[in-house]
Amino acid sequence: MILLQMMRWTSLLPVLIILSSLIPALLIFATPENAARRRTILNLGGIVIKLCLVLLMLLGVSQGLRFRFEVDFLPGASLVLQGDALSLQFVTLSSILWLATTIYAIGYLQKSQLKSRFFGYFSLCVSATVGIALSGNLITFLLFFELLTLATFPLVVHRGTDAALKAGRLYLVYTLSGGTLLLMGVALLHSITGTSDFVPGGYVSGAVEENRFALMAAFALMIVGLGVKAALFPLHGWLPRAMVAPAPVSALLHAVAVVKAGAFGIIRVVYDVFGVETGIALGLTPVLMLAAAFTILYGSIQALRQTDIKRRLAFSTVSQVSYITLGVAMAGPTAAIGAVVHLVHQGLMKITLFFCAGNMAETLGIHRIQEMDGLGKRMPLTMSAFTVGALGMIGVPPIAGFFSKWYLGLGALESGNDAMLAVLIGSSILNAMYFMPLIYRGWFAQPPTAGWPEDNFKKSRFETHWMMLLPPLFTALLSLLAGIFAGSLASPLGWTEFIISQEFAL
Amino acid sequence: MNDALLSLVTPLVAALIVLTGPAMTPRRASVVVLLGSAFSLAAALLALQTVTASGATQTLNLGGWEDGLAIRLRLSPLSALLLAFTALIHLLAGLYARFSRFASGDDFWVLSAFLHTALAALWLSADLFNLYITLELIGLAAVAMVALSGPKAYQAAADYLLLSLAASMIYLLGVVFLYSEYHTLDVMQLASVSADSARTRLALALITAGLMLKGALWPLHLWLPAAHAGAPAAVSALLSAVVVKGPLFILWLVWTEVAPADLAREVGPMVATAGMIALVAGGWAAMRSPYIKVLVAYSTVAQLGYALMALGLLMSWQIPQMHIALWLFVIAHGLAKASLFMAAGEMQGTLGTRRLTGLRGATQTVPIAMFAFAVAGGSLIGLPPSGGFLAKWVLLEPILSQPQNWPWAFGILLGTLVSAAYIFRVVVLAFDRATINPPDTRPHLMGHWLALLPALIVWGMALLGEQLIGLLAGGGV
Numbered sequence: 001m002i003l004l005q006m007m008r009w010t011s012l013l014p015v016l017i018i019l020s021s022l023i024p025a026l027l028i029f030a031t032p033e034n035a036a037r038r039r040t041i042l043n044l045g046g047i048v049i050k051l052c053l054v055l056l057m058l059l060g061v062s063q064g065l066r067f068r069f070e071v072d073f074l075p076g077a078s079l080v081l082q083g084d085a086l087s088l089q090f091v092t093l094s095s096i097l098w099l100a101t102t103i104y105a106i107g108y109l110q111k112s113q114l115k116s117r118f119f120g121y122f123s124l125c126v127s128a129t130v131g132i133a134l135s136g137n138l139i140t141f142l143l144f145f146e147l148l149t150l151a152t153f154p155l156v157v158h159r160g161t162d163a164a165l166k167a168g169r170l171y172l173v174y175t176l177s178g179g180t181l182l183l184m185g186v187a188l189l190h191s192i193t194g195t196s197d198f199v200p201g202g203y204v205s206g207a208v209e210e211n212r213f214a215l216m217a218a219f220a221l222m223i224v225g226l227g228v229k230a231a232l233f234p235l236h237g238w239l240p241r242a243m244v245a246p247a248p249v250s251a252l253l254h255a256v257a258v259v260k261a262g263a264f265g266i267i268r269v270v271y272d273v274f275g276v277e278t279g280i281a282l283g284l285t286p287v288l289m290l291a292a293a294f295t296i297l298y299g300s301i302q303a304l305r306q307t308d309i310k311r312r313l314a315f316s317t318v319s320q321v322s323y324i325t326l327g328v329a330m331a332g333p334t335a336a337i338g339a340v341v342h343l344v345h346q347g348l349m350k351i352t353l354f355f356c357a358g359n360m361a362e363t364l365g366i367h368r369i370q371e372m373d374g375l376g377k378r379m380p381l382t383m384s385a386f387t388v389g390a391l392g393m394i395g396v397p398p399i400a401g402f403f404s405k406w407y408l409g410l411g412a413l414e415s416g417n418d419a420m421l422a423v424l425i426g427s428s429i430l431n432a433m434y435f436m437p438l439i440y441r442g443w444f445a446q447p448p449t450a451g452w453p454e455d456n457f458k459k460s461r462f463e464t465h466w467m468m469l470l471p472p473l474f475t476a477l478l479s480l481l482a483g484i485f486a487g488s489l490a491s492p493l494g495w496t497e498f499i500i501s502q503e504f505a506l
Numbered sequence: 507m508n509d510a511l512l513s514l515v516t517p518l519v520a521a522l523i524v525l526t527g528p529a530m531t532p533r534r535a536s537v538v539v540l541l542g543s544a545f546s547l548a549a550a551l552l553a554l555q556t557v558t559a560s561g562a563t564q565t566l567n568l569g570g571w572e573d574g575l576a577i578r579l580r581l582s583p584l585s586a587l588l589l590a591f592t593a594l595i596h597l598l599a600g601l602y603a604r605f606s607r608f609a610s611g612d613d614f615w616v617l618s619a620f621l622h623t624a625l626a627a628l629w630l631s632a633d634l635f636n637l638y639i640t641l642e643l644i645g646l647a648a649v650a651m652v653a654l655s656g657p658k659a660y661q662a663a664a665d666y667l668l669l670s671l672a673a674s675m676i677y678l679l680g681v682v683f684l685y686s687e688y689h690t691l692d693v694m695q696l697a698s699v700s701a702d703s704a705r706t707r708l709a710l711a712l713i714t715a716g717l718m719l720k721g722a723l724w725p726l727h728l729w730l731p732a733a734h735a736g737a738p739a740a741v742s743a744l745l746s747a748v749v750v751k752g753p754l755f756i757l758w759l760v761w762t763e764v765a766p767a768d769l770a771r772e773v774g775p776m777v778a779t780a781g782m783i784a785l786v787a788g789g790w791a792a793m794r795s796p797y798i799k800v801l802v803a804y805s806t807v808a809q810l811g812y813a814l815m816a817l818g819l820l821m822s823w824q825i826p827q828m829h830i831a832l833w834l835f836v837i838a839h840g841l842a843k844a845s846l847f848m849a850a851g852e853m854q855g856t857l858g859t860r861r862l863t864g865l866r867g868a869t870q871t872v873p874i875a876m877f878a879f880a881v882a883g884g885s886l887i888g889l890p891p892s893g894g895f896l897a898k899w900v901l902l903e904p905i906l907s908q909p910q911n912w913p914w915a916f917g918i919l920l921g922t923l924v925s926a927a928y929i930f931r932v933v934v935l936a937f938d939r940a941t942i943n944p945p946d947t948r949p950h951l952m953g954h955w956l957a958l959l960p961a962l963i964v965w966g967m968a969l970l971g972e973q974l975i976g977l978l979a980g981g982g983v
Contacts, residue, residue: 072972073891074899114870114939143890150884153933160867160939169934176887176926180919183888184906187899191907214909 011069013057014081014134017091018127020050021098025123031116039119040106046123047099050130054095057083062489062498068136077195079143080136084198085499086272086340089492090133090264093344096478097256097351098126100471104355105248107467108362112246118158122252124151129257132264136197138186138273141265145182145229148261149175155249156242167241174228174238175258182225182265189218189273198268200503202275208282215274219284222269230262230325231318233295240314247358250310254317255351263324263343271503276331289329293423295322300430307368309357312434313350319427320346320393327408330420333504335411337496342404344492345392348479349401352389355472356382363464365454372438374447379463383442385476390435392479395428400482403493507564509553510581513589514626516546517596521619535615536604542619543600546626547593554586558977565632578692580632583977584833588629588755591837595747595844596622598960602848603740606953608855610738611654618744621647628752634681634691634713634764637756638674641720645670648749651741652733659736666733670720677716683709684764697763710765714757721753723814724784727807731791734806735799739851742799746806746847747840754813758832761821774822781818782917784811789924793931797860798850801928802843809839809886811921816901819914823904830978831901837974838885838893841964845882848957849875858946865935867942874954876936882961883929888922891968898922900975 024046031039057067060083067083083091105122109115128151131144149172157168189195189204192211196203204215228235239259243250253259270279270288279285299319306312323346327339359382360366360375376383392399395406405424412420457464486493520542524535557564563583567576596618603610603618624643631637649670653663685691687705700706715726722730730750734742761770761777788808795801813835820828852875857864868876885892898918905914967974 071969073968074896074971075975079891117869139890146889150889154869154937157934157937160937162940165934165938168937169930172926172930172934176930177923179889180922180926183890183922184902184915184919187902188906191903 010060010065010067013053013060013067014069014083017050017053017057017134018081018131020053021046021123021130022127025120025127028116028123029120033113033116036115039116043102043106043119043123047095047102050095051099054088054091058088058092061085061088070136074139077137077139077190079140080197081131081134081140082136082197083134085495085502086267087133087135089340089344089495089499090260091130093260093347094126094129094133094256097252097347097475100351100355100475101248101252103467104251104358104471105246107465108246108248108358110465114158117154121151121154122248125155125252125257127151129261132261137195138189139195141268142179142183142186145261145265146179148257149179152249152253152258156245156253158246158249159244161244164244167238167244170241171238174235178225178228178235180225181221185218185221185225188214188221192218198272200272202271202273202278204274205278208278212282216282216284219269219274219279219282223266223288226262226265226269227291228262229258230266230321231259231295232291232322232325233298233318236295236299236318239318240311243310243314247354247361250314251351251354251358254314254354255347259317259321260343260347263321266325267328267340267343270328271336276504280331285329285331289326289417289420292322292326292329293420295319296326296423296427297430300427300434304430304434307370309360309367309369309372309438310354312369313353313357316393316431316434317350320350323404323408326420326423327411330411330415330417332411332415333500334407334414336500336503337493338404338407338409338411340499341407341493341496345400345404345479345482348475348482349389349392349399352385352472352475352479353393355468355475356386356389359464359468359472362468363454363456364452366452369438369441371448371453372441373445375441376443377447378452381463381469381473385472386442387439388476388480390439392483394431394435398480398483400479400486400492403483403486507553507566507579507581509549509556510586510589510630511566511579513546513549513553513593514623514630516549517542517619517622517626521616521623524616524619532612532615535612536600539615539619540597540600540604543593543597543622546622547590547597550586550589550593553581554583554590554977557581557586558583577636578632578694579630580694581630585629587833587837587977588751589626591840592622592625592629592748594963595744595840595960598844598956599740599743599747599848601959602743602953602956603738605956606739606848606852607950608739608851608953610740614651614654614738614740617647617651617654621651621744621749625748625752628755632693634684634693634696634760637759638678638681641677641752641756642674644749644752645674645720648745651744652737654741655736655738662732662736665729669729673716673719675716676712676719680709680712680714680716683712693759693763700764700766702766702769706766707769710760710769713760717753717757717760721750721757721810722807723754723757723810724780724787724807727784727788727810730807731800731803734803734847735797739848742803742847742851743844746803747844750806750810751836751840754810754817754836758817761817762829767824770821771824774818774820776818777821778815778818778914781811781814781816782914782921784808784814785917785921786811786924789921789928792928793924796862798854798862798865798932799847799860801862801932802846802850805846805886805925805928806839806843808921808925809835809843812897812901812918813839815914815917819905825904826979827900827904830975831897833978834893834897834900834974838897838964838967841960841967842882842885842892842894845878845957845959845961845964846886848953848960849879849882852949852953852957853879856945856947856949857943859943862932862935864943865932866938868936870939870942871945872949872954874951875949875957876933878954878958878961880929880933881958881965883925883933885961885964887925887929891965891971893964893967896967896971896974
């Protein structure tokens with residue numbers, strides 16, 4: 001069977017997309033520490049190949065082609081990779097942001113050691129993320145979900161200090177427990193309904209009558225397991241602590257890899273395993289919705305209390321990722337558009353913010369919010385990118401974030417959850433309250449008379465190393481473009497409408 | 507059957523050549539024994555192929571005597587699989603012992619070949635007295651191998667010897683009771699005549715106690731950490747990977763065939779509970795241990811808990827999935843544990859300390875051995891798609907399908923978390939960059955790679971998942 005599949009390019013393509021970062025990962029591990037050029041070639045080569053393959057698949061899916069690869073694994077549950085519209089949304093996001101983050105990381109880590117190990121795990125982490133996106137059933141999803149935990153752990157503890165190890169332990173406690181619960185949920189569901197491919201509308205509706213309680217237990221186990229990575233309250237404790245990791249890792253963790261893997265899993269479970277109708281029938285979605293709403297407000301309030309830039313951004317992630325869960329749980333097509341598109345929009349904006357925070361820390365030694373006074377004069381480009389990201393998070397048009405909130409708000413009204421509209425508005429006000437002071441200080445406050453805490457990269461032609469400057473400008477531009485061209489099919493919003501029309505059979 | 511006998515005899519021949527051959531240096535001995543293991547593995551695989559193709563269990567009465575008089579050997583798909591598994595572990599451990607810089611002792615070769623023979627005989631025996639003899643042979647070979655570490659291991663070896671003899675006596679006493687009741691010791695004949703009586707119960711209790719002591723099954727496991735941690739790495743690998751599985755095999759044989767089904771159903775939950783406690787208590791002890799190899803040894807106690815749980819549930823529910831789960835655990839654990847012990851041996855040899863704290867910075871100082879440790883540990887935790895995951899999945903399915911059985915799933919959940927805790931306790935230390943423990947010597951990479959090999963095989967089990975399950979799905983024997 002495998003040989004037969006090797007002959008068809010539509011079966012091969014999902015595998016190749018994963019291998020395009022997995023093989024470079026293994027080769028990078030074997031690269032000597034000082035062979036910087038070889039490492040860069042492997043990194044960028046892998047990315048270019050992956051982007052080409054993803055583009056090919058995007059074209060194929062929009063033409064109605066099906067991409068599916070299968071190998072035997074467990075009785076009644078093979079390993080399945082498939083490329084559908086939803087998986088491509090996540091694959092494309094990961095691949096593009098992998099490009100930006102890799103370039104950023106090369107600049108960021110120039111003087112540090114153990115680069116081969118770092119970039120090896122970095123590529124492995126992207127492979128796992130792409131694997132999660134392309135998983136065709138729950139078993140495959142579980143496999144890559146656990147692989148992601150293992151691949152990110154060395155990145156979190158990369159600095160190897162006591163604080164890093166402490167954060168790493170906490171990260172493992174949360175994510176491995178989550179993974180175990182997810183396994184239990186998947187196994188439970190498998191024993192009730194078997195494991196079929198993800199299908200729009202789900203595949204459990206036939207078992208609702210007889211196994212009501214068991215289905216609810218399976219749903220709860222899976223959501224709690226996924227919720228750890230998606231940082232749902234009260235499972236978010238690891239996320240702010242994981243900030244000790246190097247900036248590119250935080251960027252990747254917050255924008256693509258870990259938290260998004262959790263959110264993406266929730267989308268899959270609600271839409272393609274249980275199905276919205278079954279979710280409502282079992283009374284599960286309202287509970288999820290309340291949890292998400294609470295997390296949104298809680299994260300925003302916590303963010304407001306932080307004085308450290310990265311920690312404020314971390315709590316902002318807690319809040320923003322739950323927008324996705326909220327949109328999913330509102331169980332209507334419009335809210336769903338808001339949720340799925342926010343997967344991309346939040347990724348673009350949040351990675352911009354983290355890149356900028358990293359630039360401030362590396363260039364001027366700025367870690368605390370008060371230290372940002374007058375930053376716009378010294379680092380205008382970084383500050384501009386930061387402003388775009390922050391305004392987008394608040395929801396100012398025409399930046400991408402506005403469209404997420406617009407659809408989420410419309411969806412709240414459409415699905416009769418008016419209270420959620422209040423949550424969204426409240427959260428936007430809080431967003432403004434915790435981001436505006438940063439923007440104000442950066443542009444309008446006077447720079448400190450005593451000078452900056454540090455001042456690096458003085459000899460650089462730009463305000464900082466060009467490899468660290470380019471990525472935030474690129475992602476800020478993308479978040480602007482995603483908003484401005486929201487009407488075309490090639491934008492995240494257009495593609496999301498295509499996905500949702502399939503999920504809800506509109 | 508001929509292939510299976512060949513697989514049994516080859517290591518014996520190798521041992522005899524090593525003992526009697528002229529000018530037998532340890533180097534030559536290693537070549538002979540390694541060739542013997544490889545040949546034995548090939549024969550076992552052939553036997554496996556024939557027995558699964560024919561689909562029937564084959565028996566052989568030694569010397570052509572009729573049933574009841576003869577010593578009967580029996581080849582089932584399971585015993586063929588275990589033959590292959592034993593030969594594979596011996597081959598892997600032998601390769602490691604041959605190429606690692608840390609010596610296993612010159613007598614390792616002949617002893618390991620004897621051990622291999624005795625184990626192969628155990629898998630093929632279907633007679634309680636015959637099984638007793640194989641148990642004794644295994645015990646003697648194992649004790650001698652523990653003593654290969656030199657004087658510091660003599661105490662552990664002596665304790666192991668005494669306990670092993672006591673356990674055999676208890677087992678033998680139970681066998682005598684059975685004989686006085688039924689006048690046969692042939693497993694298949696016993697299966698057809700055994701009934702629930704006071705004497706049968708007493709016999710089974712004695713047999714079970716003896717086997718649990720020998721197999722280090724909770725709560726009779728206390729001798730294991732000292733013996734397994736004290737031995738040379740290659741020996742520890744053999745002891746944990748295959749030796750403790752011998753008594754488990756007999757226990758399984760006794761409770762699924764000899765014991766009356768109703769009695770087995772009654773005792774099953776107790777066995778499964780012991781397994782659950784073993785999982786948590788063994789894991790807890792591993793988590794608290796300050797020494798690398800003691801941690802790994804306690805992890806054996808914990809992991810045998812999974813097997814015990816599968817056995818207990820097999821006894822009480824009598825469903826084939828538990829049979830599959832039991833043997834998948836045995837195989838996955840054997841491979842993973844071999845890797846863990848070899849990696850632990852390499853690390854403590856290179857870093858010059860037996861303490862866990864010596865592993866600070868091991869990802870930089872001994873990266874490959876540490877990677878082997880983590881990969882093998884992943885299978886013990888049961889991360890997909892390793893062999894450990896496969897076994898856990900098969901165990902979970904029947905448990906989860908009935909809500910009244912969910913408490914057992916809770917035990918598995920706890921077991922998984924505890925395993926993750928003790929494995930990652932080591933891994934986290936290895937990522938320390940602030941206070942790195944410098945190695946005493948340059949790492950000898952060959953040994954590190956060989957330590958990784960069994961771990962890679964256990965993860966490769968995923969590719970054979972369906973075949974293995976199908977092979978074991980034939981039911982009991």
